[in-house]
Amino acid sequence: MDELSQLIHDYVIKEYLEEGSDQEIGESTPLITSGIVDSFSMVSLKRFLEKKCSIRIPDEDATPAAFDTIQNIARLVRRFQAQQVGV
Amino acid sequence: MTDLLSYAELTTDSDWSVAEHELDIREGDLINIGSMCSDRLCDLGLGNKLALIWEDYQGNEKRYTYGDLRRLSNSIASFLVKLGVKPAERVCLFMDRVPELYMGFLGILKTGAMAQPLFSAFGDESLFVRLQDAGTTAIMTQKKHLHKVRAIRQQLPLLRHVIAVDISEADLQDAEVSLRMDRLPPAEDFPVYPTTAESPSVLHYTSGTTGQPKGAQHVHYSIVSQYLTSKWVLDLQPDDIYWCNADPGWVTGTSYGIIGPWCNGVTQVVLDSGFNAQRWYEFIQKHRVSVWYSAPTAIRILMKEGSEIIRRHDLSSLRHLASVGEPLNSEAVIWSEEVFGKPFHDTFWQTETGCIVISNMPGMPIKPGSMGKPFPGITATVLNTKTYEPIQQPGIAGLIALRPGWPSQIRGYWKNEVGFKAKFKNGWYLCGDRASIDADGYFWFVGRDDDVINTGGHLVGPFEIESALLEHPAVAESAAVAKPDPVNMEVVKAFVTLKRGFKPSDDLELEIMNRIRKRLSPLAMPQEIEFVDCLPKTRSGKIVRRILRCKEFNEPVGDISTIMEE
Numbered sequence: 001m002d003e004l005s006q007l008i009h010d011y012v013i014k015e016y017l018e019e020g021s022d023q024e025i026g027e028s029t030p031l032i033t034s035g036i037v038d039s040f041s042m043v044s045l046k047r048f049l050e051k052k053c054s055i056r057i058p059d060e061d062a063t064p065a066a067f068d069t070i071q072n073i074a075r076l077v078r079r080f081q082a083q084q085v086g087v
Numbered sequence: 088m089t090d091l092l093s094y095a096e097l098t099t100d101s102d103w104s105v106a107e108h109e110l111d112i113r114e115g116d117l118i119n120i121g122s123m124c125s126d127r128l129c130d131l132g133l134g135n136k137l138a139l140i141w142e143d144y145q146g147n148e149k150r151y152t153y154g155d156l157r158r159l160s161n162s163i164a165s166f167l168v169k170l171g172v173k174p175a176e177r178v179c180l181f182m183d184r185v186p187e188l189y190m191g192f193l194g195i196l197k198t199g200a201m202a203q204p205l206f207s208a209f210g211d212e213s214l215f216v217r218l219q220d221a222g223t224t225a226i227m228t229q230k231k232h233l234h235k236v237r238a239i240r241q242q243l244p245l246l247r248h249v250i251a252v253d254i255s256e257a258d259l260q261d262a263e264v265s266l267r268m269d270r271l272p273p274a275e276d277f278p279v280y281p282t283t284a285e286s287p288s289v290l291h292y293t294s295g296t297t298g299q300p301k302g303a304q305h306v307h308y309s310i311v312s313q314y315l316t317s318k319w320v321l322d323l324q325p326d327d328i329y330w331c332n333a334d335p336g337w338v339t340g341t342s343y344g345i346i347g348p349w350c351n352g353v354t355q356v357v358l359d360s361g362f363n364a365q366r367w368y369e370f371i372q373k374h375r376v377s378v379w380y381s382a383p384t385a386i387r388i389l390m391k392e393g394s395e396i397i398r399r400h401d402l403s404s405l406r407h408l409a410s411v412g413e414p415l416n417s418e419a420v421i422w423s424e425e426v427f428g429k430p431f432h433d434t435f436w437q438t439e440t441g442c443i444v445i446s447n448m449p450g451m452p453i454k455p456g457s458m459g460k461p462f463p464g465i466t467a468t469v470l471n472t473k474t475y476e477p478i479q480q481p482g483i484a485g486l487i488a489l490r491p492g493w494p495s496q497i498r499g500y501w502k503n504e505v506g507f508k509a510k511f512k513n514g515w516y517l518c519g520d521r522a523s524i525d526a527d528g529y530f531w532f533v534g535r536d537d538d539v540i541n542t543g544g545h546l547v548g549p550f551e552i553e554s555a556l557l558e559h560p561a562v563a564e565s566a567a568v569a570k571p572d573p574v575n576m577e578v579v580k581a582f583v584t585l586k587r588g589f590k591p592s593d594d595l596e597l598e599i600m601n602r603i604r605k606r607l608s609p610l611a612m613p614q615e616i617e618f619v620d621c622l623p624k625t626r627s628g629k630i631v632r633r634i635l636r637c638k639e640f641n642e643p644v645g646d647i648s649t650i651m652e653e
Contacts, residue, residue: 018234021231035359040542040578044600051593063388063392064362065364
């Protein structure tokens with residue numbers, strides 16, 4: 001897991017997994033579909049990413065599909081990081 | 088519309104006695120929802136018919152016939168009685184949408200106890216407030232939610248039994264018991280408690296503007312309303328495969344996710360999963376869903392996902408679509424006609440009504456964006472806000488009001504007679520919403536008449552959020568109001584003043600958001616926090632949420648000179 005994915009992983013474990021849960025979270029574990037993160041809680045995850053990664057994710061891009069796995073989230077973040085530096 | 092008379096004919100010729108006749112209920116009879124949704128169907132020869140097809144997000148599937156419903160609910164009822172659960176006690180169901188929740192609901196009712204379903208995403212504070220108020224004596228839950236119960240149990244002396252449905256004996260703590268439904272001895276018979284029409288059945292908690300949530304107390308006679316509205320509004324027919332998206336932690340999930348379909352002998356499907364458009368369409372395709380009862384928020388998210396994904400699935404089984412939770416915007420109705428070939432039919436009701444009261448019934452011309460017309464047997468109007476007299480002119484907004492007396496109307500708020508009485512004015516029950524009626528008799532939603540926030544179809548009380556905000560060490564004062572949202576209709580926004588020594592920051596905002604999410608629920612989490620120097624207050628020091636709300640909605644605040652402090 002690269003640095004960005006690890007950051008997302010650790011935050012999901014800390015903030016969204018039920019206390020005492022022994023569930024393993026990998027890069028492709030469904031987060032929204034499985035109910036670990038719901039569409040309301042997604043907003044706090046989006047805020048965290050925007051702050052930590054110094055990006056702005058428009059609401060229309062913050063879809064349940066884009067936030068369903070760590071892999072998808074990391075891809076989304078990179079897209080906006082790249083846009084920001086004009087790559 | 089299938090085999091139904093027109094709306095005009097139904098309104099003229101029908102009343103609730105139609106349902107009593109079809110359910111074979113006579114005055115003074117014993118009525119038990121748990122038994123009528125299982126035993127009665129078996130007695131009618133439907134014991135081998137599928138009642139429930141359950142699937143989790145990974146695609147694991149379980150199937151239950153009406154005979155299974157009867158045996159499993161009997162087994163759970165026997166288990167509860169042996170444990171010492173008594174009639175009229177409150178037994179909480181605190182679970183995701185697992186089969187044990189559905190069988191447990193029927194089993195609890197068979198014992199004569201009251202089922203108290205609660206949304207499993209509630210945090211320990213929300214759970215505590217509702218269990219304490221109800222004096223709940225038993226709770227059925229899952230391993231994943233057990234930590235929330237353990238965190239508050241010492242403060243709940245009346246909570247005698249904690250029942251975990253998916254945990255081994257070895258993992259239990261003191262005074263917890265394990266109930267493995269698949270390992271219970273099958274009970275062909277159970278002496279169903281002799282409940283009557285007015286015996287208490289379900290206790291659903293709903294939020295108000297002031298104070299903590301109120302327990303809306305239903306009775307077994309509600310099945311009459313739930314049966315007929317399921318048949319006439321959702322158009323449930325014997326061969327249908329029915330999917331209700333709602334979680335039984337909320338009233339839609341019990342009235343139309345358990346009672347309505349099962350007392351009609353219909354096969355229903357349940358997907359225990361979070362939102363995923365691809366997964367949802369696959370589910371409809373796989374199970375050939377014919378009647379789909381969804382919610383505007385879900386429909387609007389599906390709209391965002393586009394129509395290409397719909398074209399990749401065979402959704403031709405869909406016959407009737409309906410929606411509940413908040414007003415269904417006209418764009419969503421038009422979109423569903425384009426992509427599914429049929430419109431979503433908006434329905435309006437609430438925890439206190441127990442059943443659909445205003446709706447676009449099958450066969451009725453739909454005016455996109457309208458709530459529809461009153462259900463036959465329901466007298467509905469809009470009242471002048473000052474005189475509480477019905478408004479006669481079309482198009483003038485007033486308070487939505489119902490003439491009391493329909494079968495599923497709540498019989499009271501739990502231990503809150505004052506709050507219940509306040510819901511009635513001039514012989515009408517006030518829903519707490521505003522609407523207008525057009526010249527054709529269609530109702531058009533305008534908004535809430537109080538400070539309650541309708542987010543994603545769920546009502547969230549500002550008081551509960553503000554109380555939780557004040558528990559944060561940095562927060563001095565707080566106000567929670569609705570903010571418009573294109574998907575959820577409204578979301579929670581909090582205005583906060585900070586104590587000396589604390590400064591506004593992104594980190595603090597995120598910390599407060601997550602704290603509310605965990606203690607109350609994701610629905611109650613402010614999606615935005617605005618740090619302010621002071622909050623608008625009356626001369627007596629009461630925070631005026633209305634001013635903050637109006638600003639968010641860009642509405643005129645009106646004359647506030649008489650209430651505001653200098």
